[in-house]
Amino acid sequence: MLKGSKVGLRARHEDDIPILRTELYDDVVNSSRAEAGPWRPITPGSKDPRLVVDETTDRSVPFSVIELDGGTLIGSANLWGIDTHNRCAHIGLGLLPAARGKGYGTDVVATLCHYGFVVRGLHRLQIETLSDNTAMLRSAESNGFVREGVLRSSAWVMGAFLDEVLLGLLAEEWKPGAQGRTPV
Numbered sequence: 537m538l539k540g541s542k543v544g545l546r547a548r549h550e551d552d553i554p555i556l557r558t559e560l561y562d563d564v565v566n567s568s569r570a571e572a573g574p575w576r577p578i579t580p581g582s583k584d585p586r587l588v589v590d591e592t593t594d595r596s597v598p599f600s601v602i603e604l605d606g607g608t609l610i611g612s613a614n615l616w617g618i619d620t621h622n623r624c625a626h627i628g629l630g631l632l633p634a635a636r637g638k639g640y641g642t643d644v645v646a647t648l649c650h651y652g653f654v655v656r657g658l659h660r661l662q663i664e665t666l667s668d669n670t671a672m673l674r675s676a677e678s679n680g681f682v683r684e685g686v687l688r689s690s691a692w693v694m695g696a697f698l699d700e701v702l703l704g705l706l707a708e709e710w711k712p713g714a715q716g717r718t719p720v
Contacts, residue, residue: 610635
């Protein structure tokens with residue numbers, strides 16, 4: 537398990553899936569804001585590609601996020617779109633509603649940066665988020681990510697086009713431990 541100052545990133549457990557599905561993906565508005573496509577219901581018991589780990593690919597590494605104090609599941613995080621030639625990847629995360637607003641997102645981003653830069657040897661990490669997602673923007677910028685551009689009206693969300701913000705961080709710009717103790 538990777539440990540930040542408040543959170544741990546561990547392998548996805550089978551019993552995490554119903555909780556993450558119910559609290560993150562069955563919420564139409566939340567799921568529509570987080571996914572790059574329209575929300576659709578997933579039949580109970582089916583293999584939800586957003587949550588089931590595909591061990592045959594190295595292009596995505598999903599984690600379950602737990603609170604270090606108590607070990608409670610509080611969300612999902614991943615490094616996705618991993619490009620080993622160009623040594624870059626994207627960061628994504630989703631926190632359960634009860635875990636939001638407590639600083640966990642900033643710690644998740646820091647821990648994913650440690651994983652990407654130190655463990656995987658990547659050169660660049662990238663985040664794309666809706667322009668009104670102030671929590672993610674704050675978490676990214678607190679960890680040194682720089683706004684590189686705005687993709688105007690690029691996301692269709694619940695009947696409206698929204699802007700997306702593109703943020704990037706290079707390995708040489710990353711300052712481990714800037715948000716507390718260095719993840720391990």
